[in-house]
Amino acid sequence: MSASTAERPRPADTKKVHITETKMTLKNWYKHVNWLNVTFILGVPIYGVVQSLWVPLQLKTAVWAVLYYFYTGLGITAGYHRLWAHSAYSATLPLKIFLAAAGGGAVEGSIRWWARDHRAHHRYTDTEKDPYSVRKGLLYSHLGWMVMKQNPKRIGRTDITDLNDDPIVVWQHRNFLKVVVVMGLLFPTCVAGLGWGDWFGGFIYAGILRVFFVQQATFCVNSLAHWLGDQPFDDRNSPRDHVITALVTLGEGYHNFHHEFPSDYRNAIEWHQYDPTKWFIWVCKQLGLAYDLKQFRSNEIEKGRLQQLQKKLDSRRAKLDWGVPLDQLPVMEWDDYVEQAKNGRGLIAIAGVVHDVTDFIKDHPGGKAMISSGLGKDATAMFNGGVYYHSNAAHNLLSTMRVGVIRGGCEVEIWKRSQKENSNVDYVRDANGQRIVRAGEQVTKIPEPIATAGAA
Numbered sequence: 123m124s125a126s127t128a129e130r131p132r133p134a135d136t137k138k139v140h141i142t143e144t145k146m147t148l149k150n151w152y153k154h155v156n157w158l159n160v161t162f163i164l165g166v167p168i169y170g171v172v173q174s175l176w177v178p179l180q181l182k183t184a185v186w187a188v189l190y191y192f193y194t195g196l197g198i199t200a201g202y203h204r205l206w207a208h209s210a211y212s213a214t215l216p217l218k219i220f221l222a223a224a225g226g227g228a229v230e231g232s233i234r235w236w237a238r239d240h241r242a243h244h245r246y247t248d249t250e251k252d253p254y255s256v257r258k259g260l261l262y263s264h265l266g267w268m269v270m271k272q273n274p275k276r277i278g279r280t281d282i283t284d285l286n287d288d289p290i291v292v293w294q295h296r297n298f299l300k301v302v303v304v305m306g307l308l309f310p311t312c313v314a315g316l317g318w319g320d321w322f323g324g325f326i327y328a329g330i331l332r333v334f335f336v337q338q339a340t341f342c343v344n345s346l347a348h349w350l351g352d353q354p355f356d357d358r359n360s361p362r363d364h365v366i367t368a369l370v371t372l373g374e375g376y377h378n379f380h381h382e383f384p385s386d387y388r389n390a391i392e393w394h395q396y397d398p399t400k401w402f403i404w405v406c407k408q409l410g411l412a413y414d415l416k417q418f419r420s421n422e423i424e425k426g427r428l429q430q431l432q433k434k435l436d437s438r439r440a441k442l443d444w445g446v447p448l449d450q451l452p453v454m455e456w457d458d459y460v461e462q463a464k465n466g467r468g469l470i471a472i473a474g475v476v477h478d479v480t481d482f483i484k485d486h487p488g489g490k491a492m493i494s495s496g497l498g499k500d501a502t503a504m505f506n507g508g509v510y511y512h513s514n515a516a517h518n519l520l521s522t523m524r525v526g527v528i529r530g531g532c533e534v535e536i537w538k539r540s541q542k543e544n545s546n547v548d549y550v551r552d553a554n555g556q557r558i559v560r561a562g563e564q565v566t567k568i569p570e571p572i573a574t575a576g577a578a
């Protein structure tokens with residue numbers, strides 16, 4: 123090669139373009155498909171369904187298929203997910219072997235591959251680097267990401283040095299095809315065949331169809347658990363809690379909790395919630411097979427729950443009319459206020475705040491005369507017990523009618539002064555910066571009831 127060739131585009135560069143970086147067309151669509159995964163996720167199950175049309179299902183085989191479903195499912199949830207992806211607890215060698223074999227039988231890739239993607243999913247949830255981001259659609263997060271080819275460069279980086287140091291993980295990764303054949307098909311077939319002579323039934327039901335159900339259940343954690351249910355701990359990302367997802371996934375359905383507290387060995391924290399994976403790990407601990415079960419303090423969990431609740435309160439509060447904030451109201455001179463009231467505007471000053479009650483006079487529960495007698499005056503005392511000790515609801519309603527503040531009048535001036543002095547104002551504000559007005563805390567409310575002689 124001469125130096126001049128370096129100037130021209132080299133064919134090697136065009137070959138390096140990953141298929142996912144080219145647009146899918148009628149001519150190249152099949153190149154975008156991951157045919158190996160299509161075979162395992164869709165092709166083989168279709169074959170199983172067709173066979174099941176004439177292969178009779180024996181009761182013993184059915185029971186065995188369900189048991190084996192739970193065993194291989196736990197391999198994923200208790201093994202791949204909580205033990206290896208999240209290190210939520212430690213396992214003894216026998217338990218590790220038990221789980222690595224079970225997870226292999228679920229035919230969802232090796233521990234190393236699965237945990238790597240799952241760590242990226244947690245680290246980059248809902249972003250471009252999330253391997254199964256639900257933002258790309260429910261179907262994509264369920265199986266689209268496996269059926270279509272992925273650009274390996276797109277998926278976020280994660281640290282899996284701990285997994286590379288685990289001999290069980292390394293062995294399973296290197297011998298994965300053997301593990302799949304033995305644990306996915308051979309073993310369930312042999313149990314049914316040697317046990318009660320149902321070789322082909324074992325192959326179809328405990329092998330192929332059971333794999334299909336375990337796979338679909340696991341895929342639900344990536345799709346359904348990011349789509350259906352509540353968000354009691356944080357609603358900035360997609361993970362959600364729902365009992366249906368929990369029922370389908372051996373307890374992985376409390377996914378909002380899980381994304382907040384990923385290294386907790388539990389997904390469900392309430393005793394009545396369905397989390398058989400947690401129960402399994404707990405039993406293993408009692409048997410001495412599992413140890414160092416990680417658990418977040420309930421104090422931390424409650425803080426998250428409370429903050430989310432606060433956020434919901436804030437958004438409900440923001441929908442309500444609390445009146446114009448005091449610092450945004452125009453400042454009026456007392457004489458101007460009196461003048462305007464005299465000229466027929468229904469203005470009433472309470473605690474230094476001017477309210478326009480023109481449209482309210484006829485609706486005043488205490489009668490037209492009472493409210494009219496306060497117009498153009500300082501009605502602070504009248505309103506706060508002088509004539510009638512108004513309710514919290516009355517103070518709330520009054521605040522929606524405020525139109526100005528009087529120079530030198532009460533709280534506003536104090537507030538403005540403290541703003542100038544840059545000292546802390548002890549008003550509590552919500553996430554939107556709105557002042558939180560608790561019951562009995564409206565500015566028009568004077569803490570000590572004023573008994574004025576004039577009212578009597």
Ligand SMILES: [Zn+2]
Pocket residue numbers: 243343344347348361377381
């Ligand atoms: Zn998730």
Ligand SMILES: [Zn+2]
Pocket residue numbers: 203207208240244380384
């Ligand atoms: Zn997880």
